[in-house]
Amino acid sequence: MNRKTSIIIIDPKDNVGVARERIEKGAEVTVREADSFSALDEIPAGHKIALKNIPAGSAVIKYGEIIGKAKEDILQGSWVHTHNMM
Numbered sequence: 001m002n003r004k005t006s007i008i009i010i011d012p013k014d015n016v017g018v019a020r021e022r023i024e025k026g027a028e029v030t031v032r033e034a035d036s037f038s039a040l041d042e043i044p045a046g047h048k049i050a051l052k053n054i055p056a057g058s059a060v061i062k063y064g065e066i067i068g069k070a071k072e073d074i075l076q077g078s079w080v081h082t083h084n085m086m
Contacts (some may be wrong), residue, residue, distance in 0.1 A: 006030045007049060011064030016048040016080050018062070023049065029077065040077040048080035060085050 007017035007029060023029060023043040024045060030036045031051055043049045054074040059066040068085040078084070 007051075009051070011061075013064050015051050015054055015059075015061045017051050018041045019045055019047055021045045022023045031071050031077055033054075040075055041079040042064050043079050050074045050080050052076050066068050 007019055007023075009017045009031065015033065018031075023039045024043045025039055025042045027039045028036050029039055029049060039049065046059075053076050054060060054070045056070050056072050058070050060068045060070060060074075071084050071086050074080055074084050080084060
């Protein structure tokens, strides 16, 4: 299924967005009007999705604030949660 969906982004520095609803794997995720990508994982509603590639050890930024670091390389469209950030 390739259903278009959207996410919440508060600050231009954010490298993760928050799913407004459950995002199915493969769904088109809209960041801005002309900027979208496919979800690599199923993302539960209210959870984070990577807006761009986040290298291992880099800051994970949500709502303009650093909320942790990537444990491993996180690809754009991936679910960001405790399994891949600390």
